[in-house]
Amino acid sequence: MPELPDVEVFRKYLGKTALCQSIVKVEVFAEDILDDLSQKQLQSQIEGHQFESTERHGKYLFTRLSDNSWIVFHFGMTGYFDYFKDADWPPKHTRVLFSFDNGYHLAFVLQRKLGRLALTEHINSFVKKQGLGPDALDKSFNLRAFKKAVTGTRSSIKSALMNQERIAGIGNIYSDEILFQARLNPKAKASRLSNQGLKMLFRAVKEVLETAIDSGADPRKMPQHYLLPRRERGAKCPICHGEIATMKISGRTAYFCPKCQST
DNA sequence: ACATTGACCTGAGAGC
DNA sequence: TGCTCTCAGGTCAATG
Numbered sequence: 001m002p003e004l005p006d007v008e009v010f011r012k013y014l015g016k017t018a019l020c021q022s023i024v025k026v027e028v029f030a031e032d033i034l035d036d037l038s039q040k041q042l043q044s045q046i047e048g049h050q051f052e053s054t055e056r057h058g059k060y061l062f063t064r065l066s067d068n069s070w071i072v073f074h075f076g077m078t079g080y081f082d083y084f085k086d087a088d089w090p091p092k093h094t095r096v097l098f099s100f101d102n103g104y105h106l107a108f109v110l111q112r113k114l115g116r117l118a119l120t121e122h123i124n125s126f127v128k129k130q131g132l133g134p135d136a137l138d139k140s141f142n143l144r145a146f147k148k149a150v151t152g153t154r155s156s157i158k159s160a161l162m163n164q165e166r167i168a169g170i171g172n173i174y175s176d177e178i179l180f181q182a183r184l185n186p187k188a189k190a191s192r193l194s195n196q197g198l199k200m201l202f203r204a205v206k207e208v209l210e211t212a213i214d215s216g217a218d219p220r221k222m223p224q225h226y227l228l229p230r231r232e233r234g235a236k237c238p239i240c241h242g243e244i245a246t247m248k249i250s251g252r253t254a255y256f257c258p259k260c261q262s263t
Numbered sequence: 264a265c266a267t268t269g270a271c272c273t274g275a276g277a278g279c
Numbered sequence: 280t281g282c283t284c285t286c287a288g289g290t291c292a293a294t295g
Binding site: 001002003006059074075076077078079112114115116162164171172173174231252253 | 286290
């Protein structure tokens with residue numbers, strides 16, 4: 001699940017649960033998800049401290065420690081947080097477990113080990129090192145910046161939207177939703193979009209991501225005219241009631257309505 | 264040089 | 280029931 005809206009929901013979840021609790025213990029159950037650091041380093045950096053604030057850039061979540069360094073979470077395709085009280089059995093696939101002095105625990109859960117945990121001194125340097133583009137919901141990411149990010153490539157508009165070096169935060173399913181709301185074909189060449197098309201697309205980016213966050217990133221709570229809850233074979237388009245189709249674009253499955261998104 | 268594919272992991276679900 | 284095959288909301292290195 002974890003694209004920008006999901007990570008934003010995780011950020012809020014952390015804010016309501018584990019924030020500002022003293023961390024008494026850190027356990028790592030899968031050292032291979034640690035990025036350039038050992039379990040020992042992580043423990044000495046974190047134990048006795050607390051998560052003091054949170055930030056997000058694209059699909060990355062940052063939590064600040066009292067020494068002003070940051071822990072970086074990336075959720076891969078299957079990651080999430082689980083804050084719970086009973087210590088006896090952490091959730092299946094818990095890769096890192098933080099325990100607090102109030103008796104609660106925060107599990108960083110990854111079924112597939114495609115997520116990451118890292119440490120960084122500054123968010124900006126991490127973002128730069130990863131080569132991430134501007135966050136899709138950042139205020140300064142305006143129409144002008146969007147045009148710059150999305151044009152100047154020979155690839156399809158869907159690939160361009162998903163490219164984290166161009167825009168940070170949009171993945172496979174939200175690129176589909178954005179293109180559906182903008183009534184644009186996923187295969188359309190990014191460089192061929194009209195000014196009007198780019199404007200509509202930009203609006204769709206902001207609107208879809210904000211709406212998804214407001215829905216708690218839960219497809220069941222999204223508006224009726226959204227494609228997202230209908231990502232299955234044989235589903236009907238919420239606009240024209242035609243059949244939803246799929247195609248492969250840069251290795252990912254795109255869902256779209258051939259009628260509403262013909263160009 | 265740039266864009267696309269395969270590898271990385273661990274299941275879930277379909278089909279036989 | 281159990282086996283095999285395909286697919287999954289991400290990224291990176293290798294390939295064309």
